[in-house]
Amino acid sequence: MPKSDIHSPKSAGFVVIGNEVLDGIVLDTNSNWMEIRLTALGLEMRMLVSVRDDLEEIGKALRFACDNCDVVITTGGLGPTHDDMTLKAVALALGKELRLDEEAMEIVEKQYKALHAKGIVSTPEITESRRKMAVLPEGSTALNNSVGGAPGVRIDLEGTTVFCLPGVPSELMFIFEESVLPWLKERISQKYYETVVEFGTNDESTFAPAIDTVMRECPEVYIKSMPKTYGTAWTLRVWISARGNNAQHLREKVEEAIRKLEEVTGIQASLVDAY
Amino acid sequence: MPKSDIHSPKSAGFVVIGNEVLDGIVLDTNSNWMEIRLTALGLEMRMLVSVRDDLEEIGKALRFACDNCDVVITTGGLGPTHDDMTLKAVALALGKELRLDEEAMEIVEKQYKALHAKGIVSTPEITESRRKMAVLPEGSTALNNSVGGAPGVRIDLEGTTVFCLPGVPSELMFIFEESVLPWLKERISQKYYETVVEFGTNDESTFAPAIDTVMRECPEVYIKSMPKTYGTAWTLRVWISARGNNAQHLREKVEEAIRKLEEVTGIQASLVDAY
Known part of the structure; x- marks a missing residue:
């Protein structure tokens, strides 16, 4: 780079x-x-x-x-x-x-x-x-x-x-x-916008193709997933982020990517309540 | 290297x-x-x-x-x-x-x-x-x-x-x-020997020349210091280490360096009892 x-x-x-x-x-x-x-x-x-x-x-x-x-x-x-x-x-x-x-x-x-x-x-x-x-x-x-x-x-x-x-x-x-x-x-003039959500699944390997699809459709957005355990329960925590000059635009792009992830996977995203 | x-x-x-x-x-x-x-x-x-x-x-x-x-x-x-x-x-x-x-x-x-x-x-x-x-x-x-x-x-x-x-x-x-x-x-054939001791001083800058002296006299030995606080009390924690093929020789060199540090500074080293 x-x-x-x-x-x-x-x-x-x-x-x-x-x-x-x-x-x-x-x-x-x-x-x-x-x-x-x-x-x-x-x-x-x-x-x-x-x-x-x-x-x-x-x-x-x-x-x-x-x-x-x-x-x-x-x-x-x-x-x-x-x-x-x-x-x-x-x-x-x-x-x-x-x-x-x-x-x-x-x-x-x-x-x-x-x-x-x-x-x-x-x-x-x-x-x-x-x-x-x-x-x-x-x-x-x-x-x-x-x-x-x-x-x-x-x-x-x-x-x-x-x-x-x-x-x-x-x-x-x-x-x-x-x-x-x-x-x-x-x-610094560049801005960063990030939202962290969770999807109720424990299988990152099945979720992975959905991330690929959404990143192709939303090229400005970066998506990173990590499996998380709460005791014996599993979720997939997902970071959706974008960098650029217009904060409002970044926010819209990140929200659009979350909607698309929900559509493609059929799973609803929830906000993270315990970090 | x-x-x-x-x-x-x-x-x-x-x-x-x-x-x-x-x-x-x-x-x-x-x-x-x-x-x-x-x-x-x-x-x-x-x-x-x-x-x-x-x-x-x-x-x-x-x-x-x-x-x-x-x-x-x-x-x-x-x-x-x-x-x-x-x-x-x-x-x-x-x-x-x-x-x-x-x-x-x-x-x-x-x-x-x-x-x-x-x-x-x-x-x-x-x-x-x-x-x-x-x-x-x-x-x-x-x-x-x-x-x-x-x-x-x-x-x-x-x-x-x-x-x-x-x-x-x-x-x-x-x-x-x-x-x-x-x-x-x-x-791996090389061995590592390390001892950690503490000196009752809070002033690393005054201790530094003693480390220089001992490292010149014991070229096989490496000495590293870091100030430590316990609440309001200070000590200087010192790591003395050596690498080589003969474990007994390394141990003797490290112990010799500790004795020399005590001599040069006039402060007695104590073992670390809380890590």
């Missing part, structure tokens, strides 16, 4: 960085949390790549994601330890120099003063490990972090905007809400 | 397939479940790529993973609906023909007979949608599925073995335990 005009991004991807995720020590819930919000905003999530704390591997993943997505969000690897190397990998992969960023340094200083005042760290002094968090690729914009020590980063490239967020969920959520969402909301 | 001798695989990767994962409808817990087991077995998880139900995107992800890993496990997209296209994408990406597989067909027939006998589906007949699940890339081995309709698949290529598993967790777990783990256990 081709990439879109960067002035109105349509697709997004994630690069999840950290051995702890691939080793199964940590279950990545950050991406799911962001996916729900970005999909509702109208973006299509195109891919997620999860890699180890390794400069070369992070670089490969970044180039893969930047080649395929208008917006790329990296998570993890912004902290003070030896294996926090996201910004170095971003600089290498994108051909940028690293340099001390004044705004980032102000954020780091402010945070360690606050953490020291609360008695959480023993000194507010900017040690070498703390200074590292303010060394950003040239052309970056530092994003405020009022929850932890590491600032987030935004880099606008030709064709892709890269956001680098910390892996700690509370820090990621803070920067995402304060800096990422407002930036995207200003730029 | 170079790939290993396929006769004794060292690295693994995942290709997670399905719009429902990238749209945030489903949180992928399958990968985490497998990562824990494969890491304990001695494999290094090198990457995970999550993509939409799209032939071209699945193909790109597969080639990316096969280029970097000795074993690649795909999850999702083996079912009967229009957007279950994993096997077609595997065949395209690897230059294989698709053909009806007799063993796979026996599994599909057995399963639909059983589902019909339990009253879960209305007919045991092998419809076009069900037949699709027995059409595999040439050279595949069908893997028994006693939980759902779709057989798993193993394909041995030059340099990489690809396993294709269903996305439904109960089906994935069944095939993983019955067919994937035994195959890997026979072949």
